[in-house]
Amino acid sequence: MTLTIQNVEEAKETIKKNNIVLFMKGTKDMPGCGFSAQVVQILNKTNVDYIDIDVLNDENFKENMKKFTNWPTFPQLYVKGEFIGGCDIVKEMFETGELLELFNTKGIDVKT
């Protein structure tokens, strides 16, 4: 589900209330950058429910999210309130099976 959010406080709430939240450029239906598109593809392959938030909607929000996560780029993937990584890390974790393992240990439904 795509959510529109424009400040870090709302982002924190969203991260707290949802299992998987992806801050990305564009939306999952229309990614605005190749790295964001790759993570969308991976999440779609693992068949989990997730929230996607477009950081390009608001320049201030985008910059504040970088500071909040302490990570200079997007996408940023959060699972159960915890920052997991950007595109390179998510890709590596998917390839090694660690991502599915993480979803399983966190009790997140992977629909197969």
Next chain:
Amino acid sequence: MTMNIKDIESLIKKKIPDATVVIKDLVGDNNHFSAEIESKEFNGKTRLEQHKMVYNSLSEELKEDLHALSIKTMEKK
């Protein structure tokens, strides 16, 4: 702003001196790079921490171009 391979490599080595760095210009436009970095300083750290170390070595110079850098880190024996 565009960087070149030597710039990126020397920035990383300034912060992580023992690093073995392999950088590729992915499409030949001086703007999309991949970096493979091997260092003893990564040993025992999570992947997240390792990537942060690399970002921190570059962040001043590359703030706006970082989106075009793909990173892979490896521990050194």
